Amino acid sequence: MKIELLDVTKEFPVRDSGTPFTALSGVSLSVASGEFLTLVGPSGCGKSTLLDLLTGLATPTRGEIRLDGVPVTGPGLDRGIVFQQYALFPWRTALANVEFGLEAKAVPRRERRELAGHYLDLVGLTGFAERYPHELSGGMRQRVAIARSLAYDPAVLLMDEPFAALDAQTRESLQEELLRIWQATGKTVVFITHGIDEAVYLGQRVAVMTPAPGRIREVVEVSFDSR
Numbered sequence: 168m169k170i171e172l173l174d175v176t177k178e179f180p181v182r183d184s185g186t187p188f189t190a191l192s193g194v195s196l197s198v199a200s201g202e203f204l205t206l207v208g209p210s211g212c213g214k215s216t217l218l219d220l221l222t223g224l225a226t227p228t229r230g231e232i233r234l235d236g237v238p239v240t241g242p243g244l245d246r247g248i249v250f251q252q253y254a255l256f257p258w259r260t261a262l263a264n265v266e267f268g269l270e271a272k273a274v275p276r277r278e279r280r281e282l283a284g285h286y287l288d289l290v291g292l293t294g295f296a297e298r299y300p301h302e303l304s305g306g307m308r309q310r311v312a313i314a315r316s317l318a319y320d321p322a323v324l325l326m327d328e329p330f331a332a333l334d335a336q337t338r339e340s341l342q343e344e345l346l347r348i349w350q351a352t353g354k355t356v357v358f359i360t361h362g363i364d365e366a367v368y369l370g371q372r373v374a375v376m377t378p379a380p381g382r383i384r385e386v387v388e389v390s391f392d393s394r
């Protein structure tokens with residue numbers, strides 16, 4: 168799915184003040200179908216706000232968002248967000264957590280289990296299907312969260328600093344895993360990070376944002392050879 172933001176501004180009302188706070192200011196950006204775009208900028212620059220606009224959780228004050236060329240009115244992209252805090256259901260096994268992504272889609276139970284198993288394999292968790300979240304490491308839990316998002320089969324995989332809470336070694340192994348999954352599924356990925364290293368390593372293009380009010384300072388193409 169192709170994503171376009173056209174001169175998008177997002178303001179939030181400030182209590183007891185006539186002047187709204189501008190979180191995003193005149194952002195124009197496009198993400199091609201199947202592209203891996205990273206969005207990097209300091210804390211508070213409006214990265215999460217931009218994701219909220221894509222999911223329809225927030226609406227632009229001005230400007231337009233188009234998905235596959237069609238202006239978004241109302242709800243935006245299918246939910247398929249992987250957050251830093253993976254928020255698995257603690258009372259559900261890894262498999263049942265992944266199945267959750269499919270329950271909303273009325274997939275028959277048996278097929279659901281098979282598909283969920285397939286996505287656990289894809290994230291390298293074969294053999295861990297019956298484990299509960301507390302029986303898994305942080306990195307493994309984050310993999311379950313990724314598998315759950317993939318199972319939902321979103322048009323775009325949105326990731327909001329998904330690896331920020333992990334130790335360096337685990338983060339590196341999940342970065343590799345994510346690139347592999349991206350190549351295997353061909354999904355459009357929008358990946359938010361405040362780490363420039365991570366942004367440049369993962370992204371085909373890196374959109375660099377300014378401190379608030381968030382603007383796109385530059386969009387950098389990263390050559391494949393540098394991976």
Ligand code: ADP
Pocket residue numbers: 179180188190208209210211212213214215216217379
């Ligand atoms: P980032 O994800 O880059 O850290 P955010 O998008 O979370 O940044 O926030 C950008 C700015 O907008 C911050 O200064 C934040 O305080 C402000 N902001 C975000 N959401 C709201 C809101 N609902 N109301 C008022 N201000 C908000």
Ligand code: ADP
Pocket residue numbers: 291292293304305306307336337338340341
């Ligand atoms: P990861 O980087 O893969 O998330 P962690 O360092 O968080 O790994 O995992 C802690 C331990 O869990 C590791 O020592 C490893 O032996 C085990 N582990 C993690 N993933 C797997 C896997 N896919 N298969 C077998 N063991 C695993």
